[in-house]
Amino acid sequence: MNTLSRTPHLKLQEMCDCYLETDFSKQLKAMVSSKSTDFMEDGFKYLALVLLEAITEKASALVLTKQNNSIKVTLKGPDPQIELPSPSPEIMNTITTIIREILHLEEDKGKSPLTLGLKNSRLDLLVRVKKDNEEESLAIEFPELETKTFVARKPVMPAKGKTEEGLTHWKCGKCNFTFTAQSLPEKCPVCDEKCDFLNITCYTPECGGSGNIDPRLR
Numbered sequence: 469m470n471t472l473s474r475t476p477h478l479k480l481q482e483m484c485d486c487y488l489e490t491d492f493s494k495q496l497k498a499m500v501s502s503k504s505t506d507f508m509e510d511g512f513k514y515l516a517l518v519l520l521e522a523i524t525e526k527a528s529a530l531v532l533t534k535q536n537n538s539i540k541v542t543l544k545g546p547d548p549q550i551e552l553p554s555p556s557p558e559i560m561n562t563i564t565t566i567i568r569e570i571l572h573l574e575e576d577k578g579k580s581p582l583t584l585g586l587k588n589s590r591l592d593l594l595v596r597v598k599k600d601n602e603e604e605s606l607a608i609e610f611p612e613l614e615t616k617t618f619v620a621r622k623p624v625m626p627a628k629g630k631t632e633e634g635l636t637h638w639k640c641g642k643c644n645f646t647f648t649a650q651s652l653p654e655k656c657p658v659c660d661e662k663c664d665f666l667n668i669t670c671y672t673p674e675c676g677g678s679g680n681i682d683p684r685l686r
């Protein structure tokens with residue numbers, strides 16, 4: 469599939485950043501009760517919202533299964549486990565496409581790590597995909613606590629060893645203005661755009677770690 473203009477990993481990351489400070493539980497409910505006009509966009513949005521939900525609930529795994537056209541989305545770990553509002557079959561298909569695309573998983577069954585850089589923290593997830601005639605499933609496993617505390621909807625404490633270099637660099641999706649901010653900006657200081665910000669912070673050693681801009685994203 470080549471319909472994705474930006475890398476899907478980055479897009480997912482942006483969506484998570486964008487909804488991080490919103491009431492994502494409410495967003496999720498609103499989203500499943502309205503009809504989708506853009507499956508690709510909504511696939512990313514749904515995935516971001518359930519990931520944030522899983523982190524907030526300190527789930528050990530987020531499991532999406534589709535059997536015929538019946539879809540179930542469950543958070544494992546909390547006791548009792550939590551059922552999340554299910555997406556439409558079209559959005560479920562988009563989600564599996566996105567995940568397989570991000571992780572380059574082409575076989576019916578496979579697993580791969582997925583790293584998300586949220587705020588000043590790095591989240592290392594493990595994704596398993598499985599597909600057979602009757603069922604398709606996607607399981608995302610979360611690391612143990614400590615790394616999860618950052619999603620509390622409060623000011624985020626800088627991670628150990630990080631001071632001002634933990635600042636996040638943002639690029640406005642509308643006017644391309646780049647600037648730094650602690651968290652996702654409310655609006656662009658130049659053009660007033662809301663929610664369309666690309667996190668261009670470096671999260672890999674190649675560009676020197678956070679505090680720097682990832683030159684590939686500039």
Ligand SMILES: [Zn+2]
Nearest residue numbers: 640643656659
């Ligand atoms: Zn702007």
